[in-house]
Structures are given as C-alpha cells and as structure tokens.
Amino acid sequence: MLKPAYAGVLAAGRDQYNARMREAQRRYPMLSHDVFRAFLDNAGAIVDAVAPERVQPVVDSIYDLGLALAGRTLIGPAARSPVLQHAWRTLFPRFATLIAREPVQVLGMLSNAVVHLETVPGTRLTQWMDDMGGLATQVGSVDALRAVGQIAAWRAGAAHFRAGALAAAAGLPAPLALAALHAPDGMQIDALLRQLPGDPWWQGADPHASRTRTFGAFTGFGGPFDAPPMVKPDGDGFLVHAGGRVFFLLADAYGASLQAATLAEFERADPGRVPTMLAHAQACANATTIAITSPFTHAIRLEARS
Structure with missing residues (x-):
C-alpha cells in the first residue's frame, strides 16, 4: 500500500497523470497497466525516503520514467531480467537525498546504467549495485554519481571503462575516490592515481581483483x-x-x-x-x-x- 504522501500526490494530480498515461499508450503500444501499477508500488521506498517538500517533483519523475520503462518492456514479466526493478526497490532509495534534488537526472542515470551494464558480457551487476549502495551516503552531486558509477562499473568487470574511471576518480574528493577504488588503508589518492595507469593488474585490498x-x-x-x-x-x-x-x-x-x-x-x-x-x-x-x-x-x- 502506498504511503499517504505518495498516494496524495497521485490522487491530487489524477487528471494530469491520466493524460500522461494516454499519451504514453499512443507512444508505446506494449505498455501494460498492470506492469506500470506494480512499478509505482515498487518505487514507494524512494518516495518514502524523500523530504515532504520534494515528494511532488519526485513522483512526477517516477511517473514519467516508469511509463517509458514499462512501454519499452524494460520492467515487468516481458523484461530481459528483473534486475532493474530490483534496483529501483533496493538501490535507488539509498540515493534519496540526491534524487530529491535532481530526480530526473538521477533516476534516469541510475536506470540507464543498470540497463546498459546488463548488456555488457562479463559484468557483475550485483557487485556494481553493492558498490554503489555502499558509497551512496558520500555521493553529493550528479557529477560525483556519474564518476562513482563509472568506477564501480570498471571494478565490476567492464574493463573498457578503465581509462575513463581513472580520469573520473581524479575529479572526486579524495575520501570518496579512495573508497570507490577500494584503496588500502593509509593510501594517498595522488600516489594511487600515479600507480594505477601503468599497472592494470593492481589489486590493493580489493577482493574482486585477480592477477x-x-x-x-x-x-x-x-x-x-x-x-x-x-x-x-x-x-x-x-x-x-x-x-x-x-x-x-x-x-x-x-x-x-x-x-x-x-x-x-x-x-x-x-x-x-x-x-x-x-x-x-x-x-x-x-x-x-x-x-x-x-x-x-x-x-x-x-x-x-x-
């Protein structure tokens, strides 16, 4: 059951939301009402974690993005896998503070990342989600989210992201960069970023690394x-x-x-x-x-x- 704040926004905007649904049905013939309703329920954990004054824009963004995801069969029984829905329920609420500030960008960025990484052979998507969730409280901007997502994707097996991930790490605050790279205790970020480009088999203290x-x-x-x-x-x-x-x-x-x-x-x-x-x-x-x-x-x- 939806919490009162979430249900209240949907009820108050019933006419405009219904109009959006009709437009989406014209654009996406495969859109399923049942899948979309289940998605709205699934997103409740995000809305519950958002400050009351930001519920309206967050619900608007969830509604519009959900229509697109359902219409493209990226969620629901016809989807390639249930991973994206699982991410909305478990990972995305960890970024509630950032979602409240930039709902369209953050929800879109996280959704696109999950959809893309699912298509990259050998990528460990569960590891990526675990890493992202563990870093969520330190990610204070959309730029930081983009950088951390790239680093986590590289560490989860997307080797072609390596150069971009190292460049992204150089632009992060040192504590966040060290955490994202799983650096050993006491390691300085400048020293690490000098070492990593020339040593693709560096392991540090990372249990996911192998030589x-x-x-x-x-x-x-x-x-x-x-x-x-x-x-x-x-x-x-x-x-x-x-x-x-x-x-x-x-x-x-x-x-x-x-x-x-x-x-x-x-x-x-x-x-x-x-x-x-x-x-x-x-x-x-x-x-x-x-x-x-x-x-x-x-x-x-x-x-x-x-």
Missing part, C-alpha cells in the same frame, strides 16, 4: 569465439582473430571486454611471442600482460606480467 583471468568460450556455449582464438599484442590490449571475426581485447585485474577490430589491424600487428612451458600453447605479451592460447580451447588465459 590472472580466463576469458572466452565457444559461441555454441554462449561465448564470443567460433574457433580457437589467435592473439597478438596491440598497445595496452590484444587483437584476437577467431574464425571470421577480429576483436580488440582489454583485460585487467577486474575483468575483460571485447570490442570490434579489423583483419587488417590483426595482420599488421607484431606477434609479440614469449616463451611458455605449457604444451600445445602459444603465448604473447604486451607491456603488462601475457596472453596464452591453444588450438584445443576457445579460452584465452591472461596473466599479469610481473
């Missing part, structure tokens, strides 16, 4: 490679040729990610071979990472070089 990682699988089992991959170093990552496709692979202590590349790039790259003691395996390396492949597996083993 070895296995990435990839056969497409028939949900992986990205339709043939055992061949690998060449390229800058801070690797070019990967598997079957008829070429990728750029980035990997670090938190995860690995693939982006599209071209056959011409792969053919131009130096093999970068290094010795390996493993039978039937080949190894190559860039400045920080060794990649090991075999004609008998679709996986790539990645290890810190030092």
Whole structure:
C-alpha cells in the first residue's frame, strides 16, 4: 500500500497523470497497466525516503520514467531480467537525498546504467549495485554519481571503462575516490592515481581483483569465439582473430571486454611471442600482460606480467 504522501500526490494530480498515461499508450503500444501499477508500488521506498517538500517533483519523475520503462518492456514479466526493478526497490532509495534534488537526472542515470551494464558480457551487476549502495551516503552531486558509477562499473568487470574511471576518480574528493577504488588503508589518492595507469593488474585490498583471468568460450556455449582464438599484442590490449571475426581485447585485474577490430589491424600487428612451458600453447605479451592460447580451447588465459 502506498504511503499517504505518495498516494496524495497521485490522487491530487489524477487528471494530469491520466493524460500522461494516454499519451504514453499512443507512444508505446506494449505498455501494460498492470506492469506500470506494480512499478509505482515498487518505487514507494524512494518516495518514502524523500523530504515532504520534494515528494511532488519526485513522483512526477517516477511517473514519467516508469511509463517509458514499462512501454519499452524494460520492467515487468516481458523484461530481459528483473534486475532493474530490483534496483529501483533496493538501490535507488539509498540515493534519496540526491534524487530529491535532481530526480530526473538521477533516476534516469541510475536506470540507464543498470540497463546498459546488463548488456555488457562479463559484468557483475550485483557487485556494481553493492558498490554503489555502499558509497551512496558520500555521493553529493550528479557529477560525483556519474564518476562513482563509472568506477564501480570498471571494478565490476567492464574493463573498457578503465581509462575513463581513472580520469573520473581524479575529479572526486579524495575520501570518496579512495573508497570507490577500494584503496588500502593509509593510501594517498595522488600516489594511487600515479600507480594505477601503468599497472592494470593492481589489486590493493580489493577482493574482486585477480592477477590472472580466463576469458572466452565457444559461441555454441554462449561465448564470443567460433574457433580457437589467435592473439597478438596491440598497445595496452590484444587483437584476437577467431574464425571470421577480429576483436580488440582489454583485460585487467577486474575483468575483460571485447570490442570490434579489423583483419587488417590483426595482420599488421607484431606477434609479440614469449616463451611458455605449457604444451600445445602459444603465448604473447604486451607491456603488462601475457596472453596464452591453444588450438584445443576457445579460452584465452591472461596473466599479469610481473
């Protein structure tokens, strides 16, 4: 049941809210009344945590965004997963103070982040939500939220966010940056930000970090490679040729990610071979990472070089 403040705003604005619903139904033929009503109930924890004088604009934002989410089947039984609804119920209320100030931006930013990260293979979305919730009381602005979200996404396995996350950390207050990066006690942020760019396998005190990682699988089992991959170093990552496709692979202590590349790039790259003691395996390396492949597996083993 909705609390009186929430229900009162909806009742007082019944005509305008009904008009918004009719407009949304024209725009989104898949919009379900039942899904939308359940969403409004689900968002009650956010409204309950907002100061009374800010309930009206927050409810307006929840209503409009909920119509879009329901209309695009990003919530409800037809959604890809229930994660976004779970985030609205459990994570978003942690940011109630910031939502009260900037409801459209904050609710939109958090929703977009969850929807996007769900589509990034290998990203640990539960970890991202846990990290964000743990930092919520220290996040005092939309800019800080954007920065912390990027850092948490990198730490949750989105390796291609690494450079942007480190740049974002440099713009945060030192205590928040250190907390977001899970720095060891006593570490100074300036020293950490000097060290991290050159050491993608830095672990610090972070239980989610590892100095070895296995990435990839056969497409028939949900992986990205339709043939055992061949690998060449390229800058801070690797070019990967598997079957008829070429990728750029980035990997670090938190995860690995693939982006599209071209056959011409792969053919131009130096093999970068290094010795390996493993039978039937080949190894190559860039400045920080060794990649090991075999004609008998679709996986790539990645290890810190030092």
